[in-house]
Amino acid sequence: MLLDDSQVPLGPADVDRLVGQTLAALEPLCGVPLQFVRTPPETALPHQPVVTDGRTFGWVVWPDGRTYPANADAALSAAARVLGLTLAEQVVNRGLADEVLNAWDQLSFLYQVLRLSTTSLTIDQLAARLSALAMAAFACDNAFIVVRTGDGWVTASANGLADDDRLQWLELIKSEPDGVVVRNEGPRAFLGGRAPLATGGEAAFGLLGPAGGEWRARDRQLIEGLLAQIAMLLDGVVLQTRASADARMRQEIEIAAQIQATLQPGRLPQPPGYEFAGMVVPAAQVGGDFYDVREAGEGRIMALMGDVAGKGIPAAMLTSLVRAELRSQAAAQPSPRWALARANQALFPDLERLDTFATAVLVSLDPASGRLELASAGHTATLYWQARTRTAAELPSTGLPLGVTGEVRLGEQVLMMGPGDILVLYSDGVTEVEDSSGRLLGATGLEDVLCATEAASADVILGAISQAVDAHRGGAPMRDDLAALVIKRNGQGLMGRCRSFVLPATYASLRQLEPVVAEVLGSLAERVGLDTWLDETALAMAEHLSNIVRHAYGGESGLISGLIGLQGDRLVIETVDRGANVFDVLRLSGEPPPIPSLDQLPTEGGLGLPLIRAVMDTLHYERQLPGRNSWRLTRRLPGVQ
Amino acid sequence: MELVFHPVAPTHNVIEVIGRLDAETCDGLKRAFIDLAAHGVRHATVDMAAVTFLDSSGLSALVAGLKTMRQAGGDLNLAAVRPQARTALRLTLLDTVLHVHDTREAAVSALRT
Numbered sequence: 001m002l003l004d005d006s007q008v009p010l011g012p013a014d015v016d017r018l019v020g021q022t023l024a025a026l027e028p029l030c031g032v033p034l035q036f037v038r039t040p041p042e043t044a045l046p047h048q049p050v051v052t053d054g055r056t057f058g059w060v061v062w063p064d065g066r067t068y069p070a071n072a073d074a075a076l077s078a079a080a081r082v083l084g085l086t087l088a089e090q091v092v093n094r095g096l097a098d099e100v101l102n103a104w105d106q107l108s109f110l111y112q113v114l115r116l117s118t119t120s121l122t123i124d125q126l127a128a129r130l131s132a133l134a135m136a137a138f139a140c141d142n143a144f145i146v147v148r149t150g151d152g153w154v155t156a157s158a159n160g161l162a163d164d165d166r167l168q169w170l171e172l173i174k175s176e177p178d179g180v181v182v183r184n185e186g187p188r189a190f191l192g193g194r195a196p197l198a199t200g201g202e203a204a205f206g207l208l209g210p211a212g213g214e215w216r217a218r219d220r221q222l223i224e225g226l227l228a229q230i231a232m233l234l235d236g237v238v239l240q241t242r243a244s245a246d247a248r249m250r251q252e253i254e255i256a257a258q259i260q261a262t263l264q265p266g267r268l269p270q271p272p273g274y275e276f277a278g279m280v281v282p283a284a285q286v287g288g289d290f291y292d293v294r295e296a297g298e299g300r301i302m303a304l305m306g307d308v309a310g311k312g313i314p315a316a317m318l319t320s321l322v323r324a325e326l327r328s329q330a331a332a333q334p335s336p337r338w339a340l341a342r343a344n345q346a347l348f349p350d351l352e353r354l355d356t357f358a359t360a361v362l363v364s365l366d367p368a369s370g371r372l373e374l375a376s377a378g379h380t381a382t383l384y385w386q387a388r389t390r391t392a393a394e395l396p397s398t399g400l401p402l403g404v405t406g407e408v409r410l411g412e413q414v415l416m417m418g419p420g421d422i423l424v425l426y427s428d429g430v431t432e433v434e435d436s437s438g439r440l441l442g443a444t445g446l447e448d449v450l451c452a453t454e455a456a457s458a459d460v461i462l463g464a465i466s467q468a469v470d471a472h473r474g475g476a477p478m479r480d481d482l483a484a485l486v487i488k489r490n491g492q493g494l495m496g497r498c499r500s501f502v503l504p505a506t507y508a509s510l511r512q513l514e515p516v517v518a519e520v521l522g523s524l525a526e527r528v529g530l531d532t533w534l535d536e537t538a539l540a541m542a543e544h545l546s547n548i549v550r551h552a553y554g555g556e557s558g559l560i561s562g563l564i565g566l567q568g569d570r571l572v573i574e575t576v577d578r579g580a581n582v583f584d585v586l587r588l589s590g591e592p593p594p595i596p597s598l599d600q601l602p603t604e605g606g607l608g609l610p611l612i613r614a615v616m617d618t619l620h621y622e623r624q625l626p627g628r629n630s631w632r633l634t635r636r637l638p639g640v641q
Numbered sequence: 642m643e644l645v646f647h648p649v650a651p652t653h654n655v656i657e658v659i660g661r662l663d664a665e666t667c668d669g670l671k672r673a674f675i676d677l678a679a680h681g682v683r684h685a686t687v688d689m690a691a692v693t694f695l696d697s698s699g700l701s702a703l704v705a706g707l708k709t710m711r712q713a714g715g716d717l718n719l720a721a722v723r724p725q726a727r728t729a730l731r732l733t734l735l736d737t738v739l740h741v742h743d744t745r746e747a748a749v750s751a752l753r754t
Binding site: 531 | 729
């Protein structure tokens with residue numbers, strides 16, 4: 001409540017009562033009832049002013065019609081002094097009483113503020129309540145509060161406040177270095193301040209006093225305390241809101257992930273002569289990538305892969321829808337291009353409404369003939385590895401993605417899968433994975449893997465693709481979903497037990513391959529007398545890999561893809577690298593060198609290649625476009641002549 | 642890879658190699674031979690009992706040591722070579738040039754004569 005020192009906190013009625021009582025008590029002393037008037041008397045009657053604290057309350061007058069003695073003035077003065085003292089005392093008492101009431105109001109306000117912390121309010125509601133409470137507790141014209149959090153702004157005022165006015169007061173508050181403003185000049189008194197929020201942002205609070213009113217030093221202290229309280233309250237609400245939002249979101253994601261998990265393809269059909277292997281690894285718990293392989297009647301196999309744009313739950317929900325639609329169309333339509341076109345028609349309204357799109361590739365395979373039809377709605381190019389030429393072709397998209405236009409026309413690609421041929425459907429998360437310098441793995445990186453692992457089964461090839469992504473990425477976190485589907489037509493020379501690898505070309509990481517030869521041999525390795533054979537083979541492999549590190553990559557960074565396995569009666573080591581073509585192919589032919597004389601002995605390397613040739617039975621090197629070294633080393637297994 | 646030096650005479654040193662002797666670690670051994678020769682050592686016996694892996698780079702370092710000692714008027718031999726290292730020596734035919742003894746003592750006395 002405002003206490004205005006220019007006003008006497010006593011009403012006229014109080015004054016009249018007090019004066020009447022006092023003058024009545026003085027009457028016996030004066031002998032006459034003295035009068036009290038507020039305005040200066042015009043008569044010649046004796047009179048004296050009643051003064052308190054330098055202010056004139058009124059005048060004491062000798063009653064009219066009475067004779068007055070010589071000491072009338074003295075008596076009047078005395079009476080005036082008594083009145084003045086009495087009134088002054090009342091003013092003080094009343095002032096004290098008012099202050100007690102004032103303090104009570106403010107404590108009551110604080111109490112209300114504290115009580116608000118036990119209710120569950122939003123920030124908007126809290127702001128509105130605070131400003132209403134403040135206006136009542138401080139008996140001012142208006143109270144406003146402005147809260148800035150990480151999520152935005154909230155403003156509230158008890159009595160309506162124009163934006164311009166509010167901005168003006170905020171500027172004033174900002175201009176104060178210690179955050180509290182007491183301004184009594186101007187059309188209205190203003191008391192305000194700001195406090196930072198521990199959760200980020202800040203709160204500003206302002207009280208607008210009535211015209212002519214004044215804020216006092218004591219009010220300033222109160223505001224400081226109040227600001228701290230308000231800030232704490234707001235922090236509490238912000239934290240509570242965040243915590244419950246987080247909890248809700250986590251729960252939703254859990255549920256969505258469970259739904260998605262049940263929609264995984266499960267065991268894929270494996271028609272005779274072919275192998276299918278696929279994987280989906282979402283970057284977050286739910287993702288937009290999916291694949292599927294199904295029998296489609298008449299012995300046909302239908303395989304599809306898709307990628308719904310966007311992240312999180314909306315994309316995941318849409319993924320289920322898109323997948324279901326594609327499945328049913330692929331089963332119903334004879335050719336992939338019609339299936340995708342029909343799926344687009346059906347999905348377009350939903351995709352358009354949600355302002356998103358999806359890419360998809362659909363493949364129809366006739367296992368008996370090897371005839372494969374492919375249509376792609378904007379999906380990442382499919383890789384087609386041909387065993388005969390040992391080269392890969394990229395089969396690009398044949399039309400627009402799903403959800404872009406209502407009617408879409410798609411082209412179709414037809415090829416005949418031969419023995420040993422491999423088709424890889426994949427999402428851009430695979431080829432667009434970045435290393436520490438921002439370089440992409442690319443389709444060429446995938447081709448390296450196929451070149452090294454083409455003799456292995458589809459699931460080993462798939463595992464190697466996953467290894468390539470990990471090796472290329474290094475320690476960086478996965479940003480995108482990964483999806484890949486490998487379709488292989490079996491050929492001759494399928495690898496038996498084998499291990500694939502894709503590793504950085506450093507001595508340290510290649511050391512982990514040393515036990516692999518023994519692992520691949522399995523129980524064979526435990527036979528007596530195998531130690532020497534194993535030592536020799538492991539040493540030859542180590543020399544070969546060292547040569548790639550030192551000579552092909554010259555110490556520069558790069559990846560080595562490879563496969564170590566059993567093929568018939570041989571151990572086979574295949575490696576692929578993108579190093580320089582430094583090997584003198586001619587050195588690979590011809591006999592091992594005779595025992596060198598001491599002078600001819602090399603002291604800087606140069607012993608590796610003869611060692612490899614002394615151990616391995618065959619050594620084959622191929623330089624491929626673009627810039628790929630492909631090695632194949634074989635050794636007959638022990639006990640085989 | 643660790644090297645431990647055991648002098649048996651002012652001009653004869655036993656070098657114990659512990660760990661892998663390969664492309665990453667061979668330079669250390671090469672430098673050691675040069676240091677020893679600079680300090681007047683002519684005979685070196687390399688004790689291979691604790692060598693876990695030897696490849697062509699490690700062999701190059703041993704060959705470098707052999708040349709260094711021969712140039713100084715002395716010789717180099719190997720002791721207690723484990724099977725994996727023996728395989729490496731055999732495959733490169735270097736076992737004809739780098740002589741191997743079963744024990745450190747045998748290798749040391751072979752050089753004393």
